[in-house]
Amino acid sequence: MGSRASTLLREEEIEEIKKETGFSHSQITRLYSRFTSLDKGENGTLSREDFQRIPELAINPLGDRIINAFFPEGEDQVNFRGFMRTLAHFRPIEDNEKNKDPTASEPLNSRTNKLLFAFRLYDLDRDDKISRDELLQVLRMMVGLNMFVSQVLRMMVGLNMFVSQVLRMMVGVNISDEQLGSIADRTIQEADQNGDNSISFNEFIKVLEKVDVEQKMSIRFLH
Amino acid sequence: MVLFLDFNPFDNLLCILLGISFTVWFTLLLVFIIVPAIFGVSFGIRQLYMKTLLKIFEWATRRIERGAKDKNHPLHKPYSNAIIAKEPTSLEEEIKEIRRSGSNRDLDSASEFEMSDIFYFCRRGVESIMDDEVTKRFSAEELESWNLLTRSNYNFQHISLRLTVLWGLGVVIRYGFLLPLRVTLAFTGVGLLVVLTSIIGFLPNGRTKNFLSEKVHLMCYRICVRALTAIITYHDSENKPKNGGICVANHTSPIDVIILASDGCYAMVGQIHGGLMGVIQKSMVKACPHIWFERSEVKDRHLVAKRLSDHVEDKTKLPILIFPEGTCINNTSVMMFKKGSFEIGSTVYPVAIKYDPRFGDAFWNSSQFGMVSYLLRMMSSWAIVCSVWYLPPMSREEGEDAVQFANRVKAAIARQGGLVDLLWDGGLKRGKVKDTFKEEQQKLYSKMLVGTQEDRSRS
Numbered sequence: 106m107g108s109r110a111s112t113l114l115r116e117e118e119i120e121e122i123k124k125e126t127g128f129s130h131s132q133i134t135r136l137y138s139r140f141t142s143l144d145k146g147e148n149g150t151l152s153r154e155d156f157q158r159i160p161e162l163a164i165n166p167l168g169d170r171i172i173n174a175f176f177p178e179g180e181d182q183v184n185f186r187g188f189m190r191t192l193a194h195f196r197p198i199e200d201n202e203k204n205k206d207p208t209a210s211e212p213l214n215s216r217t218n219k220l221l222f223a224f225r226l227y228d229l230d231r232d233d234k235i236s237r238d239e240l241l242q243v244l245r246m247m248v249g250l251n252m253f254v255s256q257v258l259r260m261m262v263g264l265n266m267f268v269s270q271v272l273r274m275m276v277g278v279n280i281s282d283e284q285l286g287s288i289a290d291r292t293i294q295e296a297d298q299n300g301d302n303s304i305s306f307n308e309f310i311k312v313l314e315k316v317d318v319e320q321k322m323s324i325r326f327l328h
Numbered sequence: 329m330v331l332f333l334d335f336n337p338f339d340n341l342l343c344i345l346l347g348i349s350f351t352v353w354f355t356l357l358l359v360f361i362i363v364p365a366i367f368g369v370s371f372g373i374r375q376l377y378m379k380t381l382l383k384i385f386e387w388a389t390r391r392i393e394r395g396a397k398d399k400n401h402p403l404h405k406p407y408s409n410a411i412i413a414k415e416p417t418s419l420e421e422e423i424k425e426i427r428r429s430g431s432n433r434d435l436d437s438a439s440e441f442e443m444s445d446i447f448y449f450c451r452r453g454v455e456s457i458m459d460d461e462v463t464k465r466f467s468a469e470e471l472e473s474w475n476l477l478t479r480s481n482y483n484f485q486h487i488s489l490r491l492t493v494l495w496g497l498g499v500v501i502r503y504g505f506l507l508p509l510r511v512t513l514a515f516t517g518v519g520l521l522v523v524l525t526s527i528i529g530f531l532p533n534g535r536t537k538n539f540l541s542e543k544v545h546l547m548c549y550r551i552c553v554r555a556l557t558a559i560i561t562y563h564d565s566e567n568k569p570k571n572g573g574i575c576v577a578n579h580t581s582p583i584d585v586i587i588l589a590s591d592g593c594y595a596m597v598g599q600i601h602g603g604l605m606g607v608i609q610k611s612m613v614k615a616c617p618h619i620w621f622e623r624s625e626v627k628d629r630h631l632v633a634k635r636l637s638d639h640v641e642d643k644t645k646l647p648i649l650i651f652p653e654g655t656c657i658n659n660t661s662v663m664m665f666k667k668g669s670f671e672i673g674s675t676v677y678p679v680a681i682k683y684d685p686r687f688g689d690a691f692w693n694s695s696q697f698g699m700v701s702y703l704l705r706m707m708s709s710w711a712i713v714c715s716v717w718y719l720p721p722m723s724r725e726e727g728e729d730a731v732q733f734a735n736r737v738k739a740a741i742a743r744q745g746g747l748v749d750l751l752w753d754g755g756l757k758r759g760k761v762k763d764t765f766k767e768e769q770q771k772l773y774s775k776m777l778v779g780t781q782e783d784r785s786r787s
């Protein structure tokens with residue numbers, strides 16, 4: 106713990122992150138504390154395991170997809186800059202009013218970039234298209250395994266809870282692959298405009314044009 | 329003449345000085361610390377000590393803040409304060425809201441799935457990355473003001489000469505004076521405990537033995553309390569646990585045991601260790617019945633429950649002391665209580681323990697420090713200050729199962745101690761969260777998809 110003082114952020118770094126992400130000085134120092142407390146290996150980067158140690162994230166059905174958003178293609182570690190760049194997508198948009206600079210590139214928390222974050226959660230193979238298969242897989246993540254499959258798996262692993270599992274089978278919700286399949290078909294049908302049976306980013310934006318993205322994909326800071 | 333010159337007068341002087349200082353030292357120790365411990369009285373020295381220290385800490389903090397502002401250094405902010413505002417809305421409410429805002433259809437035909445549903449999980453996930461309720465409970469609480477211990481400060485750089493001198497003085501006092509004093513006391517306390525309980529063990533069972541055992545235990549724990557310079561305030565002592573009951577408390581460190589046992593007699597529960605701990609445990613059980621388990625027996629829940637209920641039924645035996653969290657938490661929250669002790673069916677006496685971290689953080693981070701280095705840290709802090717509240721006894725009510733009873737007790741303890749009441753398991757310190765929680769979320773979402781299908785088929 107005594108070594109923390111030596112890993113304080115340098116003033117120049119804070120300025121750079123401020124310019125790139127739009128976070129304020131105190132927000133950056135607070136998030137840096139958070140970053141260092143998650144970094145159990147104390148090597149200045151976070152791995153996927155560091156994220157999975159957060160219980161509330163581990164129980165999120167799309168937890169793994171969200172963790173993936175922090176890691177660029179093929180990488181296993183994310184440093185503080187990358188961490189902040191991803192978190193910046195969730196800054197509220199009103200905060201941008203103060204720094205209106207017409208020549209600057211689009212801020213990370215613009216409506217389009219927030220939608221891009223969500224789009225990438227669906228686009229498993231990063232080919233800029235959401236195919237029927239990818240949609241099905243994400244749907245399956247959100248509703249959980251078919252009840253019977255999960256019970257069988259659990260029975261194979263540990264038998265003590267057998268009775269309570271059986272009871273739960275009777276009250277649980279079971280969504281079959283066919284049901285999910287028809288949901289996926291309907292969704293693609295409504296969104297697809299160029300007939301390629303998948304959803305591109307522009308089609309995605311069109312489908313969600315009325316949704317209040319600015320509010321639903323923003324996290325309010327207390328300071 | 330030659331003989332006279334060989335004899336160095338300074339050696340003699342040195343010996344005399346050493347002799348005198350040792351005598352003075354031990355007399356002071358005896359008069360001010362050990363004798364009061366035996367009789368359970370206090371001179372109030374520790375209270376005065378505490379007040380003086382507080383004033384110094386406030387000055388030190390103000391000095392650091394001023395220094396940081398002058399030099400324009402960023403101050404490390406304690407992150408245990410909330411960073412973000414979390415909406416308490418449920419999964420169902422939020423997803424419906426998102427759908428409503430984006431719907432171009434009329435509201436009667438509710439859709440079963442929208443691509444925007446993912447926003448809910450996105451935001452919740454990123455919120456938990458920025459700030460979650462669990463991971464911060466397993467590391468020591470960060471302080472707003474500095475207490476002159478480098479271990480609890482992240483802003484300490486050379487700000488002013490006066491501050492550094494004060495800190496240096498603090499180091500000298502703590503390690504040069506307080507630490508040796510406390511270590512001596514600790515050895516005295518533990519040594520007396522082992523020796524006296526073994527002697528009492530030879531007496532036949534009866535009233536005399538119990539009486540003496542009580543006195544010996546209390547005296548030795550009080551010496552240990554002084555060995556840590558623990559300043560404890562007991563509240564509501566009329567609710568102190570009685571024979572045949574179970575005392576439950578929130579767990580922050582092994583010191584909890586010493587704190588509670590110096591004010592009342594309990595039967596301890598635990599695993600038999602080897603080494604010094606084992607010696608202490610074996611001699612303690614000679615004087616009065618404690619419940620020690622072999623390592624192999626700990627896993628057998630029925631055996632544990634049986635021994636506990638047998639003990640509780642015998643009204644001559646002391647109340648059992650149990651920490652249902654099962655692990656040390658950092659004293660900002662109370663985590664899930666394991667239901668084992670609440671199934672036994674006797675009266676439960678809840679106790680809330682709240683430490684004041686300004687004088688020395690008592691939380692034992694067992695992944696960071698072993699027991700010995702932890703104790704050394706404790707003995708080289710300024711003091712351990714805490715409050716103990718004895719809550720009114722509780723019993724399991726009609727129609728309440730062990731888990732609900734445990735949660736009720738936990739809520740009472742959390743409320744009294746000003747701690748956050750969490751449902752999460754303290755075992756998450758080391759282990760992974762169970763899949764069942766994720767499945768609950770998935771079930772909730774599934775109901776949203778399927779539920780609307782049923783409406784459709786009806787219409």
